[in-house]
Amino acid sequence: MRNATGSASFGTVSALGLTQIIGYGTLYYSFSILAPGMAKDLGVTLEQVFGVFSVSLFVGGLSATVIGRQMDRIGAATVLTAGSVLAAATLVLCAWSPSLVVFALAVALLEISSGMVQYQAAFAALVEIDPRTAPRSITYLTLIGGFASTIFWPISAVLLDVLTWREIYLVFAALNLFLCAPLHLWLMRKRKAARADGMARQREHVVGAVPPERRRYAMIVTSAAFAILGFTLASILAHMVPMLGTLGLGPAAVVIGSLFGPAQVMSRLINMIFGTSLSPPMLAVISSALMVAGIVVLALRGSWLPGAVAFAVCLGLGSGINSIAQGSLPLYLFGSDGYGAVTGRMAAARLALGAAAPVAFAIAMERLGLVPSLYATAALGAVGMAA
Known part of the structure; x- marks a missing residue:
């Protein structure tokens, strides 16, 4: 093992x-x-x-x-x-x-x-x-x-x-x-x-960076951050290909959307090689910044092929790092004791809010239009980044 x-x-x-x-x-x-x-x-x-x-x-x-x-x-x-x-x-x-x-x-x-x-x-x-x-x-x-x-x-x-x-x-x-x-x-x-066999008896525990008296506050803020960013990502992913088609990219929309997956893998590979010196909070900030930047680029230049490509790549890079942060940031902040319960509470907030994202974004597009909905989603992602 x-x-x-x-x-x-x-x-x-x-x-x-x-x-x-x-x-x-x-x-x-x-x-x-x-x-x-x-x-x-x-x-x-x-x-x-x-x-x-x-x-x-x-x-x-x-x-x-x-x-x-x-x-x-x-x-x-x-x-x-x-x-x-x-x-x-x-x-x-x-x-x-x-x-x-x-x-x-x-x-x-x-x-x-x-x-x-x-x-x-x-x-x-x-x-x-x-x-x-x-x-x-x-x-x-x-x-x-x-x-x-x-x-x-x-x-x-x-x-x-x-x-x-x-x-x-x-x-x-x-x-x-x-x-x-x-x-x-x-x-x-x-x-x-x-x-x-006694191999696990000497296992070292990780002590969280957050002192006990601030743990509850930090838990709320971190859970909110992941939930908001999860909502932001789910909103875009559920409508990615149709959105790109609406912006006039036609058949290229599917190809551009397919760049999201490789970009996720690439971000994790880059982090594995070069990101060892970055703390989990910094990784979380970088991931949210990339997702927000990608959505803003789509709102500004989505109908332009290079702009749409930049959007898909930025979103994929941010999403890939975000997956790592979901595992490493709770460990860094709150330690290894009770890790399952901590990540369970965070996942509950993230998944419950994310479940409403596709419907909420669809309603926003219908009532506000695509571009205003993208700016609103980016602003929401910025709140998650600040948290």
Whole structure:
């Protein structure tokens, strides 16, 4: 479980990286590709399907606090293992759904399982292994996990040529049950073996930079910052390609939008190589500044091809670093004790607010117009950056 320096081993980070790709790919990124088939099959509108998804994201956000406390109580690897089994079961339930009501229940359970297998739990597992090297391990992990959309968007599209969305979800259930669950179980057993052998007894704890008397205030401000920035990012991502098309970019809109994923990976790679001297608060500020700058560029020069490219790249760079900050900043500010509960509360605020972002931005575009909505979103992101 550990290498010679006590940090997470290459095998541990690689195993978590693979399960993150599958977790995000099967439970999140594939949904937008499969949604039209779901709507047609269930006899409902596409808007209703995405409405179910938004509500389920809110439910998932509410469950994050409970999941965080359980990670502190029974261990993050145990939560990851149980989450993989639950994800497989709920994917099967989705595939079987005979009605919209059953489908909505299944998708809500799917989002709860997502909170048990995605970054929140994986970051906690790395902190449990070694808090002092966890920020570096988190950077490596997000670098691997950044390929989830790049891999699963095309996989989902290709599978649709030969399978129905229900059959695809059964394939995805098998991936979670027969690949992710055994890897998480392996991590759980390695962790328990390390504790039994006394390897973990001397683990050093990270003491947070925030003194105890200011902890509550700092928790509120940091949670608000991540929630606001999550809302900002979700607003733009949900409408990125249609927005670029509205600005007159035509077929190039899809190509420009596809730059977001590689830019995320590039930011994490740059941070891994050159960002070791930057503190987590500075990383968080840089990530929010890049996202705000990208949105402002889109508002100012979105109809100009280089401006649209700069927008997609800046947004991707900021989003990539933001994922790292979500794991490393709470550790830096509040320490390793109770890390699961801390990140659970932050994730709850971020996910609950982010669930409303696509609808809120759509209403804003309809009533205010695209450009004023972009400026308003950028201003909101600036508030998050200030926090």
